[in-house]
Amino acid sequence: MAQSRHAVEKEQSTKITALVVDDNRINRTIHRRLLSNLGIENEVVGSGKEAVDAHCSGKKFDLILMDMEMPIMNGIEATRKLREMGNRSMIAGVSSRSMEEDIQEFIEAGLDDYQEKPLTMSKLISLIRKISLNG
């Protein structure tokens, strides 16, 4: 695991940036640490609406880790809105929801990937590799 992490850190010749979208502060803390340990600059917001606001303010992120169930605006709605507004970040849904139809709806809203919570280093590395491959 340490070797894979090291390899990912080295692979990044340009800095990847990420946005964590989650209403749970423990998840935000853990996801931030995961990203920071990989040398990825990151910011956090607590709802889908704040993610949309960040996009509207001109902020760009290579990766958005999007929780599904959030108050005010959930991850499905936020993903849909971001795509409608032309957002081209890699949006990875991160949720503990197990219902197939919920996950399907989330994917159809515009996700590039979906990972079941809790997010681990190996899951995050697989997302980062996708960004690197897609250029």
Place this chain on the structure above:
Amino acid sequence: MDVVQLQRQLVDYRASLYHEAFLDEQFTQLQELQDENNPDFVVEVVSLFFEDSERLLNELTKALEQQSIDFKRLDAHVHQLKGSSSSIGAQRVQKVCIAFRNDCEEQNVEGCLKCLQQVKHEYSLVKTKLETMFKLEQQILAAGGSVPM
């Protein structure tokens, strides 16, 4: 007790927490995120868990005392608690939350009340266990030893 004995005690104690399903693999993931730049990461995250859980348990208790129970609000709180417990690897708390959410969905008041008691019990247990573990770690550090991973 010397450092080696304390370290052995800690390793055995940690193993028992996994064996009795108080903690799962996710807690190990948290420990792996801790390093010399963030030496207190696990304690910080677990402290957040304690704060959030206590707040949520109070909210759940109040919600279930109402004449007319708002099951949507109840479910939202349980969802938060389930998420937090899952994120730190508090497996037994998480499991009760899953049952609790089912009872919220079915608007089963009796089920919800039972689950609330169970989740309070499981939370109290895991809190005590984690505090004991952190105390052991502190004792090892105070005795000049290093905390085994």
